[in-house]
Amino acid sequence: MINKQVESIAAALEGIQDGSTVLSSGFGAAGEPVELLNGLLEQGARDLIIVSNNAGTGDVGLAGLIRERRVRKIICSYPRSADPHCFDECYRAGDIEVELLPQGTLSERIRAGAAGISAFYVQVGAGTELSKGKETREFDGKLHVMERAIHGDLALVRALRADRWGNLIYRKSARNFNPVMAMAADRTVVQTNEICPLGRLDPEAIHTPGIFVNRVVCIGPNQEVEQ
């Protein structure tokens, strides 16, 4: 029997090593796997490389990991999201390295990592500061930048519904980076509001097939989300 559901966040995150590359979904607070990130703080892994669009909102989730100096480097497109004070403080202290990428390049590098594509060429960023040091090549008379794939040791994903095979459905614009990150890591851990019996999720409407998912933990209905 295949059962990817685990009983606790601690069980879902057991064995995560120091120095891991962690793909953390979300766009601001929407789709951010806050409970799993809080769990990673408790779990204790440090020296992490985080791949995430933003660098934390408020004090919980990714912001907490950054505040506690667990994150050595962040690969992101827009670190200063709503209320970025934990990141700001860490950055000013010189305690975090930032690799800035155009947002679409960030998501496509993760997709490449998911799809077994080592690198690709893209026009975005060519001739700008963000392509400094990167290999370039002309296609059709236009300058392109070579971008390498990003693959995670761990992906943290937030779903609305899941089943024991790891099939996932996301909610509204909380989907954002979740589908691509779910596909691009050695271990994909999902927090879900609801676990459904196998067969309940409409096969025509599953956003992420369970093949990409390793562990699922049910966190129950959402608390009031702070703004």
Add this chain to the structure above:
Amino acid sequence: MNKMSRSQMAWLVAQDMWDGAVVNLGIGLPTACANFVPEGREIMFHSENGLIGVGPAPEAGDEDPDLINAGKQMVTLVTGGAYFSHNDAFVMIRGGHIDLSVMGAFEVSQAGDLANWTVNAPGVPPGVGGAMDLAVGAKEIWVLMEHTTRDGKPRILKECHFPLTGKGCVTRVYTDIAILMISEQGVEVTAMVEGCDLEKLQAVTEVPLTVHRECKVLSPPDTI
């Protein structure tokens, strides 16, 4: 010369959006353009965090933190709208499926170069978001910005001083005093506010301007 308010600037851009256009609005002032689309025009607003058919802000009590725009403001979805992943959002952008991107800017050059992601302020971490992707992928890029800096210096320049977002991508600039078209022929003024003329406009613009033969006087509503 009466400078336009920021709402009036956004109104102006909205009047030029055409029926059926797929439009991405940048964070800040461009987002306000959606409030002023003339009746009878159906426009699909795309947001790079994974939705198309972005609607107005929700009524009190209907806010949903899972339904936000690229500026992370809570929004609604219009009938016919759709959600998708970030990858699909950028397939739409880079793949040339977005008709129009309206962005703010620090500077625009006479060649249509765009500088809008960093002013290299010391100690402030830069963020780029989707601006570079849009600069490359959107079919058309309009900039919405004040004509000069706060201390009156030109922002339409021979060469941008700040780091570039994209090269040769801007085709129009809407400012608080004029509308300017950028092409290989140079920068042409197609509209100015009342009381403005070429001499006054040229004094606050670094690049040589020409005036379109049917140059209009801008008259946005006062009450917005």
